[in-house]
Amino acid sequence: MLINADTGRCIGAGMCALTAPEVFDQSEDDGTVVVLDAEPGPERAAAVRRAVQVCPSGALSLAGAPATG
């Protein structure tokens, strides 16, 4: 699992940092996503998928994973 984060699209809602805090944080400056672990292990996969799904701006995607609506 490889995480792509588009800080240009990110609106700093913090849903990823709330859902998977071991993997995502937010910048102190503008609140946009900071990826702490771009290749999280399988034990974090469920939380990461949930974070990608609830992201309001579509700033997160998973490489190799099928696109979801």
Add this chain to the structure above:
Amino acid sequence: MTQAMPQPVTLPMTRERPLDPPEDLGRWREEGPIRPLLYADGHVGWLVTGYAAARAVLADPRFSTRVELMHPPFPQRLRQAQIKPRPGFFLREDPPEHTRFRRLLTGQFTVRRMKLLEPRIAKITEDRLDEMERLGPPADLVQAFALPIPSLVICELLGVPYDDHERFQRDSSILLSLESSIEEITAAIDGLTDYLAELVRRKRAEPGDDLISGLVASGELTEEEITGVAVLLLVAGHETTANMLSLGTFTLLNAPAQLAALREDPSLAESTVEELMRYLTVIHLGPIRTALEDVEVAGETVRKGQSVTIALGAANRDPGRFESPDTLDIRRQAMGHLSFGHGVHQCLGQQLARIEMRIAYPALLRRFPGLRLAVPADQVEMRSNMAIYGVHRLPVAW
């Protein structure tokens, strides 16, 4: 090509049961996620009731949030549609203008920063509970607990003196009432604007360690824009959470087994907050977006210039997304609900609201294990006439 288009409906405003969205919305969602809606000015636009379609519209930059493009989906909105947006009301701006404001503010509302406020919010909550205990039952939970907690918190964050709360709470309430006249709404916005403009000038002279002082110091916005941002954050920062705290408590009092479970196990607070947000959807009359070009939504073509009203409450009860959606279940995984919105306008203060609720509900239930309504449930007056749903008063005893 498509099935016969259903006749345009009008937006239902009356609830059969106080905690459920109007029944028509659920019935229409079963027929399809989007249908034509007759707007109060005669415009024929759309109504979205399905979860996936609601998310799609809210996330799509081809839909605008600008008030001057919007058609009012019900008569009371006709008046609000005529109020000119003011500088700094970035909720009503599209990117890139919206982005300029949002980027300046998001750093102040991160998950980590909001967590740092936990001890202070817990102290504010305990102080209110002490005061309730001192005065004894009965109490109006709205005035004694639900409104002061988020008001005190947002005042501290923005650097607004809480001593002035009667003034700005009165103006906020007029602003959010669907029964206010244009003159009343304009006077309320003017009142808030004058009050906060004066405060912004004072912060320039004597900066503090607060959000408004930070915006002044950043030099990125004009004084007028900072004032507009302050008005928006002050109103949004207390009315929303206040209504969730009182309506959520009312809901839990109607579900005694779940209330007891939350009191016994505070670790249920996180899922309880998400579920109450989903189940109650206090932003119950919109949001409204307008297409900037033709856009396909769930198989229908929304034409350029057509408005789309998104029934968040119906979307949050979509069985395609949430199992047994009409059942309150504080243990379910309700994250992903649309009560904070979706897309670039998703609530800026949502992480603050979450922490306030996660602290306040369990603290209230622990302090008053015998908390109960002091009037029959059907005598609790619902805020059907307000842009944010809830209860006007919640008489409780313990």
